Amino acid sequence: DAGVIQSPRHEVTEMGQEVTLRCKPISGHDYLFWYRQTMMRGLELLIYFNNNVPIDDSGMPEDRFSAKMPNASFSTLKIQPSEPRDSAVYFCASSPSGAYNTGELFFGEGSRLTVL
Amino acid sequence: QKEVEQDPGPLSVPEGAIVSLNCTYSNSAFQYFMWYRQYSRKGPELLMYTYSSGNKEDGRFTAQVDKSSKYISLFIRDSQPSDSATYLCAMRRNTNAGKSTFGDGTTLTVKP
Numbered sequence: 001d002a003g004v005i006q007s008p009r010h011e012v013t014e015m016g017q018e019v020t021l022r023c024k025p026i027s028g029h030d031y032l033f034w035y036r037q038t039m040m041r042g043l044e045l046l047i048y049f050n051n052n053v054p055i056d057d058s059g060m061p062e063d064r065f066s067a068k069m070p071n072a073s074f075s076t077l078k079i080q081p082s083e084p085r086d087s088a089v090y091f092c093a094s095s096p097s098g099a100y101n102t103g104e105l106f107f108g109e110g111s112r113l114t115v116l
Numbered sequence: 117q118k119e120v121e122q123d124p125g126p127l128s129v130p131e132g133a134i135v136s137l138n139c140t141y142s143n144s145a146f147q148y149f150m151w152y153r154q155y156s157r158k159g160p161e162l163l164m165y166t167y168s169s170g171n172k173e174d175g176r177f178t179a180q181v182d183k184s185s186k187y188i189s190l191f192i193r194d195s196q197p198s199d200s201a202t203y204l205c206a207m208r209r210n211t212n213a214g215k216s217t218f219g220d221g222t223t224l225t226v227k228p
Contacts, residue, residue, distance in 0.1 A: 042204075043204060043218040045216070048214075102148075102162075103148065104165065105152075105160070105206075107159030107161070110159055
């Protein structure tokens with residue numbers, strides 16, 4: 001399996017621009033998570049989906065952030081308009097469910113966002 | 117106050133040393149405890165997984181959970197330069213999937 005695939009790996013943009021981050025989870029995993037990692041705040045959960053349905057978006061910082069999962073193999077995280085404080089590494093992770101699974105999170109390599 | 121607090125580090129040790137990494141937590145509902153390892157510019161990967169209190173050993177790694185004290189530890193014996201990474205503790209309430217809460221991570225450097 002190719003693992004969780006995220007794109008772009010690096011994004012540099014100017015304040016006010018729209019940013020779209022993309023994620024392809026591992027096939028067969030029915031949970032998908034978006035995390036954000038910064039030095040100051042560590043790894044924070046933004047939102048997670050189960051079977052393409054958003055379950056908990058309480059970590060989404062504000063209305064500028066939105067996430068969608070139109071099908072089991074694709075999710076997007078959008079920031080509009082972007083601000084310098086959004087600069088971080090954004091990770092997508094997927095996880096299988098089922099009685100014999102540990103709930104291990106399989107992370108992608110992250111999208112490093114810099115907002116100037 | 118954060119639900120999960122992790123000793124911040126950074127930690128630098130000579131090769132062969134025993135390393136102790138620690139986290140405390142405030143939410144007694146946590147039942148599943150994990151340690152993830154994150155190499156530079158990579159995503160975290162699961163290293164150890166423990167349910168409830170007790171010890172679990174896997175090679176040079178031992179995870180300990182003390183639910184009465186709300187305290188978990190990861191011990192690394194005979195540390196190697198390849199162990200140099202950031203270690204993140206994580207905790208979850210429910211079985212098999214769902215929201216995990218992470219500590220901020222401790223960066224470990226093992227010097228040859």
